[in-house]
Amino acid sequence: MAKIEKSILIHAPVEKVFEFMAKPENLPRIWPSLQEVRNVQLLPNGGYCYDWTYKMAGIHIDGKAEWIEFVRNERIFDKNESSINSTFLWSFQPKEGGTQVTLNVEYIIPGTITSKLAEPIIHKMNEHEASTVLANLKAWMEG
Numbered sequence: 001m002a003k004i005e006k007s008i009l010i011h012a013p014v015e016k017v018f019e020f021m022a023k024p025e026n027l028p029r030i031w032p033s034l035q036e037v038r039n040v041q042l043l044p045n046g047g048y049c050y051d052w053t054y055k056m057a058g059i060h061i062d063g064k065a066e067w068i069e070f071v072r073n074e075r076i077f078d079k080n081e082s083s084i085n086s087t088f089l090w091s092f093q094p095k096e097g098g099t100q101v102t103l104n105v106e107y108i109i110p111g112t113i114t115s116k117l118a119e120p121i122i123h124k125m126n127e128h129e130a131s132t133v134l135a136n137l138k139a140w141m142e143g
Helices: 016-023 022-030 113-142
Strands: 002-009 032-041 048-056 059-071 075-081 086-095 098-106
Touching: 002 113, 016 048, 016 086, 016 113, 022 032, 022 048, 022 113, 048 098, 098 113
Parallel strands: none
Antiparallel strands: 002 098, 032 048, 048 059, 059 075, 075 086, 086 098
């Protein structure tokens, strides 16, 4: 299982940052490879489930996300089912008059020989994507 952890300090209140992230429709605004979010449905826990399309290395991947844990102004934990299953934990903490956003991602690349050989390249791309998403979130919130 591959893991990524990235963090960024955003000069905006936790409530503002969380409110933006708590709307799945906003994700394509900050996530370059996330092509589409659709069929958004509210869950009893206050979170959402939705379908998405992601473009990785020129390949479109369709999947479904479900927010397993949703704690307002603190965290969103979602589980994604697709050809590459993953989990995302978004944490929001007040810090220095702003918000420390931490993203923890875990994913499993299916076990073909080709994918195992490509795994280090895919991991580098995913690390770069995570950094870009957080930088874009920062720019959106501070802009």
